[in-house]
Amino acid sequence: MKPEYAVIGCGKVGTVLAKLMSQAGYPCAGVASKSMASARQAALAGGTTRFGTDNHDIAVRADIVLITTPDSLIETVCRDIAAKKGFKKGSTILHCSGSQASTILSAARDCGAVIGSMHPLQSFASKDISGNPFNDIIVSVEGDPEAVSTARHIAVDLGARCTEIKTDAKTLYHASAVTACNYLTALMDMAFKLIGYAGVSSEDAFDILKPLIEGTLKNIENVGIPQALTGPIERGDSATIRRHLTEIRSQAPELLPLYTQLGIHTIGIARAKGSLSGAGAKKLEKLFETL
Numbered sequence: 206m207k208p209e210y211a212v213i214g215c216g217k218v219g220t221v222l223a224k225l226m227s228q229a230g231y232p233c234a235g236v237a238s239k240s241m242a243s244a245r246q247a248a249l250a251g252g253t254t255r256f257g258t259d260n261h262d263i264a265v266r267a268d269i270v271l272i273t274t275p276d277s278l279i280e281t282v283c284r285d286i287a288a289k290k291g292f293k294k295g296s297t298i299l300h301c302s303g304s305q306a307s308t309i310l311s312a313a314r315d316c317g318a319v320i321g322s323m324h325p326l327q328s329f330a331s332k333d334i335s336g337n338p339f340n341d342i343i344v345s346v347e348g349d350p351e352a353v354s355t356a357r358h359i360a361v362d363l364g365a366r367c368t369e370i371k372t373d374a375k376t377l378y379h380a381s382a383v384t385a386c387n388y389l390t391a392l393m394d395m396a397f398k399l400i401g402y403a404g405v406s407s408e409d410a411f412d413i414l415k416p417l418i419e420g421t422l423k424n425i426e427n428v429g430i431p432q433a434l435t436g437p438i439e440r441g442d443s444a445t446i447r448r449h450l451t452e453i454r455s456q457a458p459e460l461l462p463l464y465t466q467l468g469i470h471t472i473g474i475a476r477a478k479g480s481l482s483g484a485g486a487k488k489l490e491k492l493f494e495t496l
């Protein structure tokens with residue numbers, strides 16, 4: 206028999222977890238949210254008739270409590286439940302935030318519970334899912350050893366793969382996820398704008414660049430960084446970079462600082478690859494600094 210779980214905070218992640226945890230055979234002890242409507246919807250997803258707006262009243266019944274409120278409320282909600290003696294001794298309290306460490310749940314630890322975090326590296330845009338968004342994704346876990354073990358079991362039971370991270374490294378871990386996801390979007394926005402200035406319509410921009418984007422990701426997967434780096438900086442082609450900088454300054458000056466910063470970072474990668482000489486790197490650095 207699997208342990209009973211409760212969800213506190215029935216938004217996108219909480220509701221999806223209620224559905225998938227129940228499907229994976231975890232009995233649902235109940236769900237609670239700020240609004241009765243959200244709690245009712247998650248109860249339906251999790252197959253339970255117990256739902257409400259009193260977080261402690263639901264949490265106290267569970268062996269595993271998943272606090273899936275917005276990040277800014279996790280600590281307060283946890284403290285409030287603890288103050289009302291709403292955590293069972295020996296239960297496992299988890300949150301799903303990528304940026305916050307499990308230590309924000311320490312009020313639950315003071316009640317004899319173990320605490321941890323399990324962050325799914327996935328984007329949940331809606332409460333309604335057709336497939337299983339946990340399938341084959343990475344879930345990063347940290348916290349008390351018993352909580353980490355429970356979180357690992359949950360992740361694997363939901364179809365995900367697990368990786369353990371250090372509690373005090375959570376902020377940098379989250380910065381990495383933001384870079385890989387949000388800043389990739391920002392980078393693509395810059396590429397689309399530059400190709401737009403070159404006369405390509407925004408509808409065509411993605412189709413044209415897609416094989417290049419996918420090929421680059423494949424190269425990174427196959428040979429890693431720095432070997433995957435190609436292009437003018439990797440070749441030490443300062444004449445081409447000079448033309449880029451001159452043209453961007455004239456046609457798209459708002460993009461010049463980012464292009465320059467990325468260029469300087471790329472010089473370091475080319476040096477690590479061994480394709481760019483020290484003299485070539487200095488020449489490029491000077492170009493980026495002066496143009």
Ligand SMILES: NC(=O)c1ccc[n+]([C@@H]2O[C@H](COP(=O)([O-])OP(=O)(O)OC[C@H]3O[C@@H](n4cnc5c(N)ncnc54)[C@H](OP(=O)(O)O)[C@@H]3O)[C@@H](O)[C@H]2O)c1
Binds near residue numbers: 215327
């Ligand atoms: N969305 C993602 O892509 C994603 C991905 C990975 C991790 N996460 C993490 O998952 C957690 C939840 O994110 P989310 O996107 O699911 O947020 P969300 O959709 O905004 O849901 C949060 C829910 O918390 C409820 N809530 C607010 N105050 C509460 C309180 N005092 N007591 C009980 N419930 C309360 C709200 O309920 P009502 O609806 O009743 O007002 C809301 O539905 C966060 O830690 C987030 O960082 C999210």
